[in-house]
Amino acid sequence: MTESSSPFSESGKTESTLTITVVGASGDLAKKKIFPALFALYYDDFLPENFTIFGYARTKMTDEELRKMISETLTCRIDKSENCGDKMDHFLKRCFYHSGLYNSEEDFSGLDQKLQIKEGGRLSNRLFYLSIPPNIFVDVVRCASTKASSKSGWTRVIVEKPFGRDAESSRALIKCLKRYLNEDQIFRIDHYLGKELVENLSVLRFSNLVFGPLWSRDYIRNVQLIFSEDFGTEGRGxxxxxxxxxxxxxxxxxxxILALFAMETPVSLDAEDIRNEKVKVLRSMRPLQLEDVVIGQYKGHSNGGKTYPGYTDDPKVSKNSLTPTFAAAALFINNARWDGVPFLMKAGKALNARRTQIRVQFRHVPGNLYRNFGTDLDKATNELVLHVQPDEAIYLKINNKVPGLGMRLDRSDLNLLYSARYSREIPDAYERLLLDAIGGERRLFIRSDELDAAWALFTPLLKELEEEKIAPELYPYGSRGPVGAHYLAAKHNVRWGDFTED
Known part of the structure; x- marks a missing residue:
């Protein structure tokens, strides 16, 4: 399977066609994210005139049954515009289904015949979205490559995470995929890179003079990357x-997100220039040590007459499972810009809030004139917060004087709340990533050496946790997480910033 020299962006004319095949079309991800994202792109006229969408899965289903399944997850959310119902009908008429096994070249040959009929002899560009478990990636790529790749245009494959379980399995997967695909045909999707605030991270840093000089160890005390969900595994145990x-x-x-935050200024906005800088950051990072990591697992909890199940209450989870549902880690980048600055990560399920944040805590003001006015210096530290989800926002915490005759300081926010500033609804991350894959834009997709560097950082830690059978600290469902996370932060003279907002 080879990449044609005719990218879609240059061939979006009536004589060309685009076919998007969603492999694993009957799964939750396809129903809840991929098909709605494709409809949103169609609604906003980002798909070409001649496009077709195929669902492929083992489930026996007719075209009409697929359309009914898709229609249940589509919404007219886009700007509450008119004619959404008509657009939805037109979109569904472009959706078709082919049932087949994931390892059957014969079934993919049958798919190819259907695609050719829809393409009608025009230049064909084909995008395969693998919404399937990683253990069948290679089978699907082999069959699609040999039996259903485009003969006249390009063929691209979007691969959903996880990309292996460790460095060894990831390298094996990369090697197998590259038997059938070139690197520039593989789009490894991390949907967080498509989120509006993550995309805006580079804009904020590189197009605003005020932040450039501050973005280093000289002014930044620590950086916090916080991910929390207020629900448990819920069927994904x-x-x-x-x-x-x-x-x-x-x-x-x-x-x-850390690599995007910490990278040096790229030569250009070209995908390879950006990814080169991200790889440099990952390769500069200090190997993770067990003493710089805390793991936890949520347990059952009763509150207000309602009982919340523990992780091991999930019928698909072993009662003796040591799998962490929470982790906090302190990471360090050994380069001139970031030497000594702790990057603290925290991620967990069944916590007290749902949020994803990037928090940048700046150093204290040297010789602070106002230190004797009863100010808590830790709380008075300037802090830049990017609220990735929900309620997208960017705000800067500053100190100011409370109006009045006395001298009393207050901490206030310079706040950009997206919902108040912009009337347009923020697109789902999958919309942006699908559009980029169609256009051949690789900036937000993960390159193989980038993936290898990321696994090299975490694999020794994961092996030690599993081989030593390290027991996670238990924390109640709906709490702030294990106490150990606070000790880890304190060890590096850091307070978790999200606690001031709960």
Missing amino acids: GYFDNYGIIRDIMQNHLLQ
Whole structure:
């Protein structure tokens, strides 16, 4: 399977076609995220005139049954505009289904025949979205490559995480995929890179003079990357127990955000220039030590007459499971810009709030003139907060005088709340990433050497946790997490910033 020299962005004319095949079309991700994102792109006229969407899965289903399934998850949310119902009908008429096994070249050959009929002899560009477990990635890529790749245009494959369980399995997966695909055909998706505030991180830093000089160890005391969910595994216990919170969230989502935050100014906005700088950050990071990590697991809890189940109450999870549902870690970058600055990550399920934040705590003011006015210096530290989700916002915590005849200081926010500033609804991350894959834009997708560097950082820690059978600290469902996370932060002279907002 080879990449054609005719990218979609140059061939979006009537004589070209785009076919998007969602492999694993009957799964939750496809129903809840991928098909709605494709409809949103169609609604906003980001798909070409000649496009077709195919669902592929083992489930026996007709075209009409697929359309009915998709229609149940589509909404007219986009700007509450008119004619959404008509658009939805037109979109569904472009959706078709082909049932087949994931390892059957014959079934993919049948899919190819259907695609050719829809393409009608025009230049064909084909995008395969693998919404399937990683253990069948290679089978699908092999069959799609040999039997259903485009003969005249490009063929690209979007691969959903997880990309292996450790460095060894990740390298094996990369090697197998590259037997059938070139690196520039593989789009490894991390949907967090498509979120509006993560995209805005580079804009904030590189297009505002005020932040440039401050973005270093000279002014930044610590950086916090916080991910919390207020629910447990909820039916995903079998999958989650095989991976845990470190693999599921920290090694990919949070580490990718860290690399974007800490990278040097790229030569350009070209995808390879940006990814080169991210790889440099990952390779400069100090190997994770067990003493710089805290793990936890939520337990059952009763509150207000309602009982919340513990992690091991999930029927798909072993009663003796040591899989962490919470982890906190202190990471360090050994380069001139960030030497000595702790980057604290925290990720957990069944906590007291749902949020994803980037918090930048600046150093104390040297020789602070106002230190004798009863000010808590830790709380008075300037802090830049990027609220990734929900309620997207950027705010800067500053100190100011309370109006009046006395001298009393207050901490206030310079606040950009997206919902108040922008009337347009923020697109879902999958919309942006699908659009980029169609256009051949790789900036927000993960390169193989980037993936390898990320796994190299976490694999020794994961092996030690599992081989030593380190027991996670238990914390009640709906709490702030294990106490050990506070000791870890205190060890590096840090307070978790999200606690001031609860």
